[in-house]
Amino acid sequence: MTRTLTLLLAVLAACAPSQRRLLAARHYPEALAGVDEGALDGGAVLSTIAGDLELGAHLQAVPSDMLRAALPGSPAGFDDLALVRVIHDSHTIPLAKYEVSLALLQAGAPVPAVDTSIAALARRSGETLPKDQVIEHEGTTDYRLVVRTRRPLLEIFARVLVNVATVGLLHPVVPIVRDHGSPAYSEVRSPTPDDYAQMSPAAESLLRWLTPAACDRPGQRCEQYVLWPRELTGPLELLVVVRIGWYRHGALLYRVPLPPGPLEQGLLAVFGDRMRPLDELTRAAGQRPQLTYMLPEPEFAGESLTPRSRKDLCARLGGGRRRPGLLSRPELRFTLELGEQVTGGEQQALQLRAALLACGVSAAQIELAEVDGYDLGLRVHHAFDVTAPDRR
Amino acid sequence: MLAALALNALIARLMAPVPLPPAPALPEPTPITREVRPERGRTPGYFLHTRQDPRIGGRLGMGVVGFLGPLVPARAGFALDVVLAGRVPASRRQPMFTLFPELGYSLAAGAKHSRGHLFTAGLGLGGTDRGIGVALIPRLVTGSLLAQRALGVRSGLLVEVVKVGGVGFTLDHQALLVAGEWSHAVIFTLFVGLYGPGER
Numbered sequence: 001m002t003r004t005l006t007l008l009l010a011v012l013a014a015c016a017p018s019q020r021r022l023l024a025a026r027h028y029p030e031a032l033a034g035v036d037e038g039a040l041d042g043g044a045v046l047s048t049i050a051g052d053l054e055l056g057a058h059l060q061a062v063p064s065d066m067l068r069a070a071l072p073g074s075p076a077g078f079d080d081l082a083l084v085r086v087i088h089d090s091h092t093i094p095l096a097k098y099e100v101s102l103a104l105l106q107a108g109a110p111v112p113a114v115d116t117s118i119a120a121l122a123r124r125s126g127e128t129l130p131k132d133q134v135i136e137h138e139g140t141t142d143y144r145l146v147v148r149t150r151r152p153l154l155e156i157f158a159r160v161l162v163n164v165a166t167v168g169l170l171h172p173v174v175p176i177v178r179d180h181g182s183p184a185y186s187e188v189r190s191p192t193p194d195d196y197a198q199m200s201p202a203a204e205s206l207l208r209w210l211t212p213a214a215c216d217r218p219g220q221r222c223e224q225y226v227l228w229p230r231e232l233t234g235p236l237e238l239l240v241v242v243r244i245g246w247y248r249h250g251a252l253l254y255r256v257p258l259p260p261g262p263l264e265q266g267l268l269a270v271f272g273d274r275m276r277p278l279d280e281l282t283r284a285a286g287q288r289p290q291l292t293y294m295l296p297e298p299e300f301a302g303e304s305l306t307p308r309s310r311k312d313l314c315a316r317l318g319g320g321r322r323r324p325g326l327l328s329r330p331e332l333r334f335t336l337e338l339g340e341q342v343t344g345g346e347q348q349a350l351q352l353r354a355a356l357l358a359c360g361v362s363a364a365q366i367e368l369a370e371v372d373g374y375d376l377g378l379r380v381h382h383a384f385d386v387t388a389p390d391r392r
Numbered sequence: 393m394l395a396a397l398a399l400n401a402l403i404a405r406l407m408a409p410v411p412l413p414p415a416p417a418l419p420e421p422t423p424i425t426r427e428v429r430p431e432r433g434r435t436p437g438y439f440l441h442t443r444q445d446p447r448i449g450g451r452l453g454m455g456v457v458g459f460l461g462p463l464v465p466a467r468a469g470f471a472l473d474v475v476l477a478g479r480v481p482a483s484r485r486q487p488m489f490t491l492f493p494e495l496g497y498s499l500a501a502g503a504k505h506s507r508g509h510l511f512t513a514g515l516g517l518g519g520t521d522r523g524i525g526v527a528l529i530p531r532l533v534t535g536s537l538l539a540q541r542a543l544g545v546r547s548g549l550l551v552e553v554v555k556v557g558g559v560g561f562t563l564d565h566q567a568l569l570v571a572g573e574w575s576h577a578v579i580f581t582l583f584v585g586l587y588g589p590g591e592r
Contacts, residue, residue, distance in 0.1 A: 016484075017436040025432040033439035040439075052429055058421040070416040085418055094431035197410035209415040219426065225415060274422035 023048045028095050032247040038296030042250060043329060043384060046291045049244055050252050051386030053090040053098070053218060056275040057240065060085050061264040064230070072201035077124030081114055082230040082263050083209070085223065087275065092219030095245050099216050104228050104263075105237040105255075114227045116210055118196060118203055127200035130191035139184035143177045232263055238270075240278055249379075250293035254278040257285045279386060288330065288383035294337075295378045298355075303347040305355050313378075314359040327360055329382035334366045339373030348376050437486045444488065445589060447479040449554075453562060453583030457500045460576040464538065469502025471579050473562070475512075479520060479587060492516030492527040492550065500537070500577070510535035510568075512546060523555040529562075537570050544568035546579070554585045 019040045022031040028049055034040035062083040068074045088100050104111045122129050149155045159176045196204040206227075215222035235257065242252040256278070258266035270281065282289045295316065299309040319325025326332060336352055338345045353366055371377075453473040459466060475496030483489035493515050500508040510533050518527025530547040544567045552560025559582065566577045 016438050022436070025435075026429065027431060027435040030435045030437070030439045037439060054424075056424040060418050060421075062416045062418060066416050070413055072413060083416070085415070087421065089424070089426060091426050092428040094429075194410045197412055201410075201412060205412045208412060219428065221423075271421070273419065275424045277424065 019044060026052065026094050028052075028093065029245060032245050032250070035250065035293060036247055041323065042293035042295075042380070043291060043326070043382060046244065046250050046252060046293060047384035047386060049093070049095065050242075050279070050289065050291070050384065052093045053095075053242075055088060055090050055100070055240075055242060055252075055254075055278045057086065057088040057100075057278055057281075058271050058275045059087075059102075059238070059267045060271065061230075061267055063264070071125070071205055073125065073127070075125035075127075075202050077126060078206070080230055081124075082228050083206070084226050084228055084263075084267065086226060087221065087223050089221040089275065090218050095218050097216040097245060098218060099243045100222070101241045101243075102226060103239045103241070104232075105239050106232055107234050108237070110239075111229060111232060114229065116207065116227055118200070118207055121203035121206050122200040125200065125202035125206075127203055129203075130195040130199040132191065133189040135187045135189060137182075137185050137187060140181040141179055142181040143179055146175045146178050228263060230263055235260065236263065236266060247293075251291070253290040253292065253381075254282045255285075255287055255290075256281045257287070288385070290331065290381055291384050292379060292381040295380055297375060297377060298348075298352055300348050300351070300376075303344050303351060305348075305351045310355050310358075313355055317356075317359045317361065326380060326382070329384075331381075331383040332361075332365055333381045334361060335379040335381070336366065336368045337371045337373075337375075337377040337379055338368060339371055339375050339377075341374045342376055345376055352376065352378065438484045441484045441486060441488075443484050444481045446481070447587040447589060448477075449479075449585060449587030450474070450476050451552075451560070451583040451585035453581035455561075455579065455581030457502070457566075457577050457579045459502065459506065460578065461574070463570060463573050463575040464502065464506045464577075465504040466502030466506040469500050469506060471581055472499040472501075473497070473581050473583065475583075477585070477587075479525065481520065487519035487521035487524075490518055490520045490525065490527070492518055492525070492529055494529065494531070496531075498533070498535075498546075498579075500579070506538060508535065508537035508542065508568075510537070510542065514546075516550065518550070523553055523558065525550070525552045525554065525560075529564075533566065533568060537568055537575065540571050542568040542570045542575075544574075548579070552583075552585055554587055556588065557584065557586045559584055 016039060019031065019034070022034065022040070023045065031040055031045045035042040035045050062085065064079050067078060067083050068076065071078070086102060090098070119129060145152075145156060146159065147155055156176065159174055162174045163171055163176055191199075193204065209225045210227060212224040238256040238258060240254040240256070242254075244250050244252065256270060259269050270276070279289055296312070298313065299306045317326050319328065334356060336349045338349050342348065349368060356366055357363065451473070453475070455471045457469045457471040459468065473496055475494050477492065477494040480491040480493065481488045482491055494512070496512045498510040498512055500510070512531040512533050514529045514531030516527040516529030518525060527550045528547070529550055530545060533542070533544045533546045535542055546564050546566040548562055548564030550560065550562045552558060554560065561580065561582050564579045566579060568575045568577075
């Protein structure tokens with residue numbers, strides 16, 4: 001009764017729904033819209049979604065002899081690469097989609113990407129690539145009498161007369177016939193997938209396995225393959241980035257360290273023979289999953305931050321009586337994302353940095369990144385713990 | 393017939409994609425038990441919509457007025473409303489909680505010289521969604537009825553379908569104090585309305 005009455009009063013007063021209510025009822029698309037607007041706490045929304053999705057993954061490298069046997073012609077050129085099968089899934093929650101991408105880090109930096117173009121794969125498999133087909137089309141002629149009036153005979157007679165009288169000098173202006181044919185031309189046709197399959201079947205097979213199928217709905221079991229260098233030295237780490245829904249600015253980041261040794265053994269040691277929740281894996285390695293999202297775009301009057309924007313920023317960092325601020329979040333970092341096309345962007349970035357420092361952020365927590373775009377954005381990163389919302 | 397079938401088979405064979413081997417068959421990992429975690433109730437829609445701009449316009453309504461009680465000698469009469477009205481969305485939810493302010497002139501003309509010229513001012517509360525509006529509107533009424541000064545209230549229901557132009561109806565109860573006595577009436581009008589800017 002009290003709940004119904006509160007709801008009715010809220011509707012009458014035209015209030016925004018509370019964050020707690022949106023999350024408890026799993027109104028995630030609307031909660032993300034609230035985060036995008038800056039009205040809701042992105043950390044709370046994304047961590048609740050992460051807890052509800054409970055992403056699980058399993059990675060396993062295909063043994064090199066198995067890979068060689070599976071490829072037509074059993075080429076040995078891929079022995080230094082590991083074909084890794086990635087399976088991930090989640091609970092079915094009311095979210096349009098999410099996208100999972102993986103990267104292998106070596107000493108904190110991404111390992112150099114393996115060239116997976118068909119040409120590079122064919123070089124490794126020792127196969128030749130089909131060539132572009134050039135088709136020469138001959139020109140055609142199709143002369144037709146030029147008739148523009150309703151009296152064709154009279155018109156043709158007049159045109160012939162004019163051309164005879166002017167010895168053909170006026171033919172471009174007063175034509176008798178016109179060519180409606182087409183000139184000769186060369187058409188270049190690229191090889192089709194079937195051409196590749198015939199000429200370079202090993203490279204084409206591998207390329208098809210590496211092309212991910214569309215799979216982005218919560219609850220779906222997704223399977224894809226990635227190609228990484230097999231022999232890597234140094235501490236390896238798996239970075240899983242999960243982009244949530246249409247809200248492209250927000251993401252969940254799981255870093256799973258792999259034990260020292262070959263990649264194949266490392267993956268086997270971490271994942272074994274069962275799907276593992278990413279949150280559990282990250283915490284088991286003594287780390288915490290991270291999340292990132294954009295804060296509302298700061299407003300500037302010229303090159304200086306407006307007092308209102310400065311006040312909003314401090315309130316967001318310091319928090320209030322009912323909502324803890326960002327400063328209380330673990331492993332907090334900020335990135336000033338400066339668009340290349342922003343005029344006076346450096347001064348604005350300095351102003352924003354000064355405002356962050358004035359609101360209690362330390363200099364070590366702020367970094368600057370140049371991005372493609374026309375805006376200066378403020379991205380926040382912090383670690384999160386999964387807490388189930390009160391769903392009463 | 394056989395030749396056609398053989399030709400079709402040959403074309404199908406030539407056109408079929410070149411078969412390539414499937415990806416290596418690794419053993420399936422033991423899955424995590426998955427469940428469906430549904431949304432509870434309808435999403436409020438607040439953050440999914442933006443607040444719409446206020447609209448202003450007017451309506452011209454005609455209908456009937458039924459007089460109750462002995463004060464007015466006629467039982468029924470003609471009713472005309474000319475109203476300057478606004479639609480002020482106060483919410484972002486759908487349907488939108490909307491204020492319906494209005495100022496108007498109202499004519500009630502029955503037999504036996506039972507004519508009334510009344511001016512109304514009201515502020516209604518209601519909802520709008522894609523041009524459909526429903527509101528309860530209380531109004532203060534002042535003017536003359538039966539050639540005597542009248543003061544009272546008119547309240548009732550308004551239902552309309554108006555994007556830029558449109559139609560609707562009102563059903564109101566009116567209580568007027570005329571020469572120390574209360575006169576009650578029920579008024580029903582059909583109206584045409586025009587508002588700008590148009591509904592998005």
